Amino acid sequence: MHSRNRYSFVWTFVWVMGFALSSCAQQQGTLGMTYRPLSHGVEIHLQNPRFTTRLIRVEAVSPTIVHVQASAEDTLVTSPSLMVVSQPAAAFRCRVQSSPPLIIFSTDSLQVQIHTDKDQIRFFDPKGRLLLEEKAYTGRQFKPVTVDGKPVYQVSQVFVDTARDAWYGLGENQLGLTNIKGQILELAQHNTEAFVPFAWNTHHSGLLWDNNGISQFSPEACTGYRELDGLELRNADGQPGALTAVYEQDFRNSGDPIVRQENHIAYTYLPDLNHLPPAFTLNPHAQVTWEGTICSPYTGEHEFLFTVGGYLKVWWNGKLMIDRWRQSWNPASLLMPVEMKAGEAYPVKIQWRPDGNESFFSVRWHRPISEDERQRLRFASEAARAIDYYFVYGANPDSLISGYRYLTGRAPLFPRWAYGFWQSREHYASQQEILDMVARFRQLHVPLDNIVQDWFYWKKDQWGSQQFDPARYPDPQGMIDTLHRRYQVHFMISVWPKFYETAGTFRSFWDSGWLYRQNIWDQQKDWVGYVSTFYDAFNPRARKAFWNLVDERLFKLGVDAWWLDASEPDILSNATIPKRKALMNPTAAGPADVVFNAYPLVNEQAFYEGQRQAAPDQRVFILTRSAWGGSQRYAAATWSGDIGATWADMRNQIATGVSFSMSGIPYWTMDIGGFATEARFQHPDPTAEQEWQELMTRWYQFGAFCPLFRAHGQAPYREIFTIAAPGTDTYNAILYTDRLRYRLLPYIYSLAGEVYLHHYTLMRGLAMDFTDDSIACELTDEYLFGPALLVNPVYTYRARSRNVYLPAHTDWYDLYSGKYVTGGQILQASAPYDHIPVFVKAGSILPLGPEMEYTDQRPADTIVLQVYTGADGQFNLYEDDGKSYAYEKGAYSLIPIRYDNRRQLLTIGQREGRFPGMLQKRVFVIRRVSPAHAWPLDLNGRAGDQLVEYDGQPIEVPLSETFHQPKSASS
Missing domain, CATH: 2.60.40.1180 (Golgi alpha-mannosidase II)
Structure with missing residues (x-):
């Protein structure tokens, strides 16, 4: 259904100015276009051979939102949007003024100028101030391609940011970024990266890019990172063409290393590991070192992008720039910006220790981007029938996010218990272990509302059965009843969209055509050792069948909430993007190229609609590792995936959570403590144990001021009493943090009410409230939690203070001491072991509730x-x-x-x-x-x-x- 039909019964008034407009198209002769008015918009057919655009449709969805579609064909062929579900707005006025080649379409809140001689649309506020504009003449591009045997287009649209403003949104990134302007972001779902195609600036403009395929956001002039061979390389001996690569099988022992000259480093995906030297095998003691010099033809800030699993150190011009660890099987992306002068050679040394039998590493770069180039923002998608986006106007960031949620759906309230503390681990292995763990919380009077069963509660070969292994869970119904009645604790369970071919449920789904075929045909085994695939969540019948299975075998036992893991979908980790798409093909909604990013959305839909039908008056709660535009309408919160248990990972989560929240989805969380741990923490000596305890303490203190408060990870575990003994400083600090969270529940739950009623955002980048404070807008390591609390996590080992910027034009109070401080300054804030710096904005009213051990205790x-x-x-x-x-x-x-x-x-x-x-x-x-x-x-x-x-x-x-x-x- 075309969007104009979706909104066809909106009452509008077309005020005709200039040329008279009739209901039929009118030819404008030599001007090379025809147009016709719509009930609340205009459709234009271009006939200019200079442009690839043949048709433009501009329609008002509301007085502040305009839908733009453009096609390289004479007809507009689109499918119903998976993201956009908005209902018609109340009556509003639309006006059309035609003075070819210019057509002006306006509401009381927006004016849209369509320059048909430039193939350009410009957006103005009611006072005629330019907000945003498409690049003229060449900003809109269509490149014919064939996908699954059918003709489509690679599409792109360039916008000129005349306000020279910062841009925010697009979901999670793990690069430590909140301001995404000038960055290259590939919108493709990954473990730890959940994207939402909505971005906005503080100059009243937002964009929702309505394309479900893999897309890219970047400056127009820089469409991707390049391999190292695009730079002038010299090896360790000064010879041109490559860096010297030294492969050591065991860095602890002397031996004969393998030495090669290499002009690119690209062990990014599983097939790339075949390019390692044949005599070299990945293992925890392997090491590869690249040395030489790098010279660029450009002057300015270059950006190097590293993808790494294992240990990485990088020295640039003799200075150690990167020293990081990441679990080998789940690589992280790191940015290293460096200034370079054209023609000057810079010494570089890159040292990679894979730290595992399967590990990944790559290095790419891009050239400096000029300020003028940064103003041209480009959205591009690899498969579409048309360009399709929404321009959102708002007086402030909250109204822009309100526009996003108007289009994609309101965020419902979670059950009140979900705002308390959740305990999880990878994984509880038996019914008795869960009951013992919860009993320990209650014995120690540690506040707790939710216990989580992670994966592998089924028999070893029965993934997808949605059944407990009776040997380890002899009475799951009784276990859940005990949690509910004796301990007043809720129960969440992990449900993957995954089926082993050995599972009893496999055959019926396979025979019905509800499972993706390729991974079964490949006989690809997972890390446990079984062949598997995922169900096609784009198929409505498959969604219903999957929910019915979950309902019958889990929900009827009393399960309270759903953990939808691997929802990217992660059918085969670390596969190439083409392979990942092949593993999804075909979907009921079309080729994976067209719908790749939307899988988490339709998977959430299965649970939300299924539970609301099965239990209409029980609130749905979903936690998912991935997300997409509209996820919030299905009661879905997102966590940041399998991050590492490092100080650097914790630091990045501040920006990750802020960026995701500023993308329109209000509920975000993370694994408090990080998911995967270094070997030094798994069997710690006293020094490592002391660092581990402080890392956990600081992470809990950060997590208590996030929309959801949840601990999870691999061993060593994250339960307070497994981290430290009762009575110790660590234990007392975490316990104080947990209790403080519960005292803040009237504040937090009221903000959740604001989310539902007025599209509020809990975790707020400072640009949302201090748009005129240039320092605040660029900060990535502090944020507002609601309107009152300025949160400053501590992410440095042994730090007992940290720099805090207090935004200007207001004053502040230290939450803990009550000390008054004037705004507009940087101060060295005290950060004792038992709390992080939190400041309260002057004029705040902060409600604190009674002490509780669970949310409904009193x-x-x-x-x-x-x-x-x-x-x-x-x-x-x-x-x-x-x-x-x-x-x-x-x-x-x-x-x-x-x-x-x-x-x-x-x-x-x-x-x-x-x-x-x-x-x-x-x-x-x-x-x-x-x-x-x-x-x-x-x-x-x-x-x-x-x-x-x-x-x-x-x-x-x-x-x-x-x-x-x-x-x-x-x-």
């Missing part, structure tokens, strides 16, 4: 309101039943709380709404924090607090230096 009948004076403030306390979908029908309450700084008056307003089980009365404890009273954070209450009994009617509370008794707001 109602929040007493809430502390910490009021940070110095600016006006407001907060809406959101509550509902925490379990059902009644909130979608209005069954929730809001308590508006306002602080007037000039009058020093706190107003707790009249409660709005209601829901079954709602507290009719409660106590608010008021704490005033001011520059003159730097009161430390006290979770246990203290003298000086003011108590207010609240029954839903408005109350005014004066907050002078000496508290007064509250009075009715009407008095």
